[in-house]
Amino acid sequence: MILSIARKELKEIVREGRFRVTAGVVLALLLAAVFISNQYYQSVNAQHAQAKENARSEWVNQGEKNPHSAAHYGTYAFKPKYPLSLIDSGIDKYAGISIFLEAHKRSEAQYAAAQDQTALSRFGDLTPDFVLIFIMPLLIILIGFNAITRERESGTLRLLRGQGVPAWKLALGKWLGIFIPVLLIVLPVYILSALFLANVNDYGEFSLGALSLLFLVYILYYAVFTNLTLMVSSLVRKSNIAFVILLGIWIVSCLAMPKISTALADTLYPYPTQVEFEEQIAQDKEQGLDGHNPWSAEAKKLDAETLEKYGVDSVQQLPFNWDGFLMQEGEKHEADIYFKHYQFLKETFHNQTGVYRATAALSPFLPTRFLSMAISRTDYTAHWDFADAAEKYRIELVGKMNGHMMDNSQTGDWYYTVGKEVWESVPEFDYEPPTYAAVLNNNSSNLLTLLGWVLLSSVGLYGAIQRLKV
Amino acid sequence: MIKHIIKFEWIALLRDQWILILVILFFSITLFAVRNGHEKVADRVSAIAHEREEVATQDAQTIAEIDSVERQLKALPSESWLDPRSLENIAWQSPRVVAMDPVPLALVSTGQSDVFTHYVKPKIYGEAYTLGFSELSNPVQLLFGSFDLAFVCIYLLPLLVLAFCYNLLSSEKESGALRLIYAQPISLYPWLLNRLLFRFFVLSAIAIISITVSLLIYQVDIASNLGSFLKLLSLLLLYLLFWFMVAFVVNLRGKSSGHNAVTLVALWLTVVLLIPSVISQLATNLYPVPSRIGMIHEYRVATTEARERADEILENYYRDHPELAPKDTTQENRYTWMLTYFTSSDVVNESIRPILNEYDAALARQQAWVDQLRFLSPATLLQHGLNDIAGTSTAHYVDFRKQVIAFATEWKDYFKERMFANELMKAEEVASLPQHQYSAGDITTSYEGDLGGLLVFLLVASASSWLLYRQANLAKVLITN
Numbered sequence: 029m030i031l032s033i034a035r036k037e038l039k040e041i042v043r044e045g046r047f048r049v050t051a052g053v054v055l056a057l058l059l060a061a062v063f064i065s066n067q068y069y070q071s072v073n074a075q076h077a078q079a080k081e082n083a084r085s086e087w088v089n090q091g092e093k094n095p096h097s098a099a100h101y102g103t104y105a106f107k108p109k110y111p112l113s114l115i116d117s118g119i120d121k122y123a124g125i126s127i128f129l130e131a132h133k134r135s136e137a138q139y140a141a142a143q144d145q146t147a148l149s150r151f152g153d154l155t156p157d158f159v160l161i162f163i164m165p166l167l168i169i170l171i172g173f174n175a176i177t178r179e180r181e182s183g184t185l186r187l188l189r190g191q192g193v194p195a196w197k198l199a200l201g202k203w204l205g206i207f208i209p210v211l212l213i214v215l216p217v218y219i220l221s222a223l224f225l226a227n228v229n230d231y232g233e234f235s236l237g238a239l240s241l242l243f244l245v246y247i248l249y250y251a252v253f254t255n256l257t258l259m260v261s262s263l264v265r266k267s268n269i270a271f272v273i274l275l276g277i278w279i280v281s282c283l284a285m286p287k288i289s290t291a292l293a294d295t296l297y298p299y300p301t302q303v304e305f306e307e308q309i310a311q312d313k314e315q316g317l318d319g320h321n322p323w324s325a326e327a328k329k330l331d332a333e334t335l336e337k338y339g340v341d342s343v344q345q346l347p348f349n350w351d352g353f354l355m356q357e358g359e360k361h362e363a364d365i366y367f368k369h370y371q372f373l374k375e376t377f378h379n380q381t382g383v384y385r386a387t388a389a390l391s392p393f394l395p396t397r398f399l400s401m402a403i404s405r406t407d408y409t410a411h412w413d414f415a416d417a418a419e420k421y422r423i424e425l426v427g428k429m430n431g432h433m434m435d436n437s438q439t440g441d442w443y444y445t446v447g448k449e450v451w452e453s454v455p456e457f458d459y460e461p462p463t464y465a466a467v468l469n470n471n472s473s474n475l476l477t478l479l480g481w482v483l484l485s486s487v488g489l490y491g492a493i494q495r496l497k498v
Numbered sequence: 499m500i501k502h503i504i505k506f507e508w509i510a511l512l513r514d515q516w517i518l519i520l521v522i523l524f525f526s527i528t529l530f531a532v533r534n535g536h537e538k539v540a541d542r543v544s545a546i547a548h549e550r551e552e553v554a555t556q557d558a559q560t561i562a563e564i565d566s567v568e569r570q571l572k573a574l575p576s577e578s579w580l581d582p583r584s585l586e587n588i589a590w591q592s593p594r595v596v597a598m599d600p601v602p603l604a605l606v607s608t609g610q611s612d613v614f615t616h617y618v619k620p621k622i623y624g625e626a627y628t629l630g631f632s633e634l635s636n637p638v639q640l641l642f643g644s645f646d647l648a649f650v651c652i653y654l655l656p657l658l659v660l661a662f663c664y665n666l667l668s669s670e671k672e673s674g675a676l677r678l679i680y681a682q683p684i685s686l687y688p689w690l691l692n693r694l695l696f697r698f699f700v701l702s703a704i705a706i707i708s709i710t711v712s713l714l715i716y717q718v719d720i721a722s723n724l725g726s727f728l729k730l731l732s733l734l735l736l737y738l739l740f741w742f743m744v745a746f747v748v749n750l751r752g753k754s755s756g757h758n759a760v761t762l763v764a765l766w767l768t769v770v771l772l773i774p775s776v777i778s779q780l781a782t783n784l785y786p787v788p789s790r791i792g793m794i795h796e797y798r799v800a801t802t803e804a805r806e807r808a809d810e811i812l813e814n815y816y817r818d819h820p821e822l823a824p825k826d827t828t829q830e831n832r833y834t835w836m837l838t839y840f841t842s843s844d845v846v847n848e849s850i851r852p853i854l855n856e857y858d859a860a861l862a863r864q865q866a867w868v869d870q871l872r873f874l875s876p877a878t879l880l881q882h883g884l885n886d887i888a889g890t891s892t893a894h895y896v897d898f899r900k901q902v903i904a905f906a907t908e909w910k911d912y913f914k915e916r917m918f919a920n921e922l923m924k925a926e927e928v929a930s931l932p933q934h935q936y937s938a939g940d941i942t943t944s945y946e947g948d949l950g951g952l953l954v955f956l957l958v959a960s961a962s963s964w965l966l967y968r969q970a971n972l973a974k975v976l977i978t979n
Contacts, residue, residue: 046760057772064783071786079791086798101802104794122613122637126794138630139790140613142640144861145782146868146892147610147885148878150643151774153782158775166767170760267756272661275763283653287645291534294639301545302615302634323577373634380636408638 029193033201034208041171041209051213054159054167058217061156065114066224072109079106079126088452092445096355099429102130105418105457107137110405111225112238116157118406121149127415129422129457131359131429132319134366136302137415156217157404160246161396162282164210165253169274172206172257174267176496181267189496199258199493206254211247218243238464242403248482249396255485259492281391289394293383297376305369312365319358322351330357344439351442352434356427363423370419377408385473392481395474402471405461409470413462421457428454503689507696516661524658525708527650532712535605535646538612542604546597546617556592557928564925583922586836588931589622589913596620596905596934598898601889602723605716606730607648607881609890612640614898620906622913623839625847631899647709648884651734652877653770655705656741660762662697663745665755666690672755687967690749698742702735709734726887729945733883736952740876743959750966773875781868788860796853804849805842833917840914865892872948876955883948889938897941905934 041047083104090101105127113120124137142149152158179185188198222239257274264270300308317326331343334353343350388394401407437444468475511517563582566572575581597617604611615633643649667690670676679689709730713720720727748761831837869892872878885891912932 050764061779064779068783075789075791079795082795086795086802090802106791119637119641122640124632126791136630136632136634138632139794140632140637141787142613143632144787144790145778146865147881147890148774148781148868148872149778150610151771151778151878151881154772154775154779162771163767166763170763174756268665268759271756271759275657279654279657284645286642287649290639290642291530291537291645293636295537298541299634299636301617302630302632303549303617303619304545305634377636380638384638408636411637 029197030201030204033193033198034204037175037202037205038208041205047171047209050167050170051209054163055213055216057154057163058156058159058213059220061154061159062114062217062220062224065117065155069109069114076106076109079104084456087454088448090451092447094442094445095429095433095450096131096352098451099131099426102128103425103457104128105414105421105459107411107414108459108461110410110461112242112404113406114156114225115160115221115239115242116400116404116406117153117155118157118401118404119408119411120406121145121153123408123411127418129418129425131355131426132362134363134370134419134422137411156221157400160214160217161249161393161400164214164246164250165282165393166278167213168206168210168250168253169257169271169278171209172202172254173261173271173274175202175206175258176261177264177267177270180265185496195493195496196490198496199262199489202258203254203489206257207250210250210254214243214246214250235464238403241464242400245396245399245403245478248478249392252392252478252481252485255482255489259485259489262489262492262496282393285387285391285394286397289384289387292387293380296383297379299373299376305373309365309369312368313362316365317354317358317361319355322354327354330354346439348434349437349441350439352430352432352437356430356434359423359426359430363419366419374412377412381408385477388474388477389480392478392485395477395481398474399471399478402467402474403464405467409467410461414459417459418457425454503692504696507693511697511700520658520661521704524654524704525711527654528647528705528708529712529715531645531647531650532605532709532716534644535608536716538608538644538646539600539605542600542611542616546595546599549595549597549617549619553592553595560588560592560923561925561928564923564928568925581922583924584832585913585917585921585923586622586833588923588928589909592928592931593619593621594905594909594932594934596902597936598894598901599936601726601887601938602719603726603730604888604890605713605718606646607884607888607890608644608646609648609885609888610892610895611888611890612644614895616898618902620902620909622836622910625843625906631895631902647712648881648888651737651884652880655734655738656766656770659701659738659741660745660759660766662701663694663742663749664759664762665749666693666697666745667749668753668755668758671752687964690746694742694746698739701742702738705734705738706731730884730887733880733887733945733949733952736949736956737876737880740952740956740959743956743963747959747963747966750963769875770877774878774881777868777871777874777878781864781871785864785867787864788857790857793853793857797850800849800853801846804846807845831918831920833920836917837914840910840917862896865896869944873951876952879948879951879955882944883952886944886948891941891944893941893944894938897938898936901934901936905932908932 083106087103090098093101107123107125109120121141124140126139127137128135176185179188218239222236225239226236256277260273260277261270264273317330318324321327334346335341335343338346340346346353384394384398388398398407402409432446432450433444436446560582567574567582581587595617596619612635613633614631618631667676670679680686710720744765745762748758748765753761869882872882882891909932
């Protein structure tokens, strides 16, 4: 019985021009989006590989100089683009792509693509995630808003019930009738992206599991919208009204809620401005040890302590280069200051995330959006992880340079220089993103909210169907 | 007859409780949007004001310190670089605020204001053109965008039009009233058009009143910014009328209410979401922004080479500019270190400027090209127009960046000249340090273009309605169907 209802529903949907046109358009858009994103991804990745190579060769071939000068010369860390950004490019274009690593200073990631684009790009790009998360729910609504109202309006609902078809069977049949076409649109996209990702070497580590997980999240999300669509269609008497209500649900959850949550998060936990942030750091720095200022009170204190520790009268008698030591102690102090202030930013970000997670209870779009970005490694957490790894590398790099100076040169000898072999001894910046287990663990609340939506909307649908009136 | 139509239309609208709900809903949405815009602008204003106060406090302190040294109330510090009169100290510790003050209607559209910073303090070290100008923000917020008035006008208002008009004709047909109306001595097209225009006036009035009241609540001085406000209204009304004509065309096809609703939503989706995202994607792929990553490399190579050369050049510099060389050769210039820095940075700048200029030019060409694509959708035209009115368009931030670079040069030149002359700062000179005054005057407004574009869309929609009506004998189709 369920299958014959589903079959009848499918036939009806497929025969209808409305479905054929919209489904055709959506599929075409999706495939185009995957192709275009693939091209874009390839070109960005080629640039990235080139940039990484350039940065290393600049570092290695910087010529003879003092190790601390080399730390000032610095190098760049470039953020990798991950395979699944092909599906969901997330915040990629709003976050910087390169971080300059130098002595004394933690830099922000620079050169976000959005800064070089015009305001037009704020409408969003035609990427697979735009179609999959934004447009697909609307397609589900278009297919199913009159699934039950139509039967009621034409009087066939009475006939069906008269034949003794249980309401839940009717609902399940209708459900499959809406859901199967959706699957048929998503499936080719899944296969195509799997092929792209598996066949191109440049995509780095690609896991079919992650791609499947991503699509599973979408499927759950579509299940929520299918449930909601059928629920409204069975509760409301007229197709027109069902359509308006469902459209309202879509507008609120996909269009308005993300923006409302943003306004809320921004009001409750505002970010400092760039200048404020820099000035707070500068203030803290001024009060502490500065490696380049041996006359400061802090430096004098360190001086006395060190002399006492080694039982000598002057810094010249120390078994290491005092300048290098002072420089490194200053560096540690500055690194602590940066840690403190970035920790504050991170807390603000976590608080804002909390707001998004709370409002996710009002919109199935939000948990899906965040899960999708997280699995694609294009969310803000992934960006933070990269920035933190780059900072760790920076501290190590500068520490190594100061340490070399400390151990191999005399106090006061600023003309001490070294060359290539020292630069080569610094390992390359090799960044490993967090594991999927960590990603999922971090997003357990989003996953739970989405599952909660699936559960609640199923219960709602069941309840609505039980009270189905002819 | 028209009087009659309008009278009955009015009565019908008043009796429809949906309209009341829509009005309340729209007003609350508008108020919320204006509140969000207001909050952003208020944060911006207070951050800038705070910085300016800090500078004023700092200046007062500097003047006091210089004054005590000048009157010999205080001993000179042992190290010459701690001297409060040292130009180096002033240049480094008392940078001016170069700020982009918001225009009065800035709260209308967030535009690019969440991406870029609105004030910087260019210092004597470092080059202003290398500054990032990016604002610190959670990129998720940038991705989701703001709930501002522009969002309400571009995305939500058309939906309201569709809700108002999707069954303008079909409901008459479905209720059987159409036969009665057709029995009257009136032709269908003007009858429908009059009703449509009446609804347009009602909705426009609701929109204008909601927006005006919301702006007044948040203390926007409309009276003294009437020009910008009227520009805003004219763009908005054209956009609204465009959507009414679209609804009209769909109605004239004589299909059922349900069918009309679905068609109109599909059109909305295409105009407001699909076309803009396709344009944006096309721009990224067909005419990509020049590679920043490539530029960084070139920049770095050039900087390294130039720095090596720079040391040799200071000598030549004095030879080329004898007027700047220390006058009294027995007395060493106290700013030698800074002057060496300036000279070497001049050399570096000369080498890297072409790279950056070339990059900026390529970027400007790309942005100009993308800017033209806005003519492909009324939604992108309205967004462009609103950003222009709010002073948050890309052009405004590009211009601000230019102003910052110009001021940074002025600041540097002021000190450079005086440092070559080995001067010290006097207390009374602090007040006459170079200051920056923001002006958005140099930006060419895109208002006429955006308005013209919207007008073309409106004409196309109106012409199609007339053609559609002429093509089929609609009345017959509608009644016999």
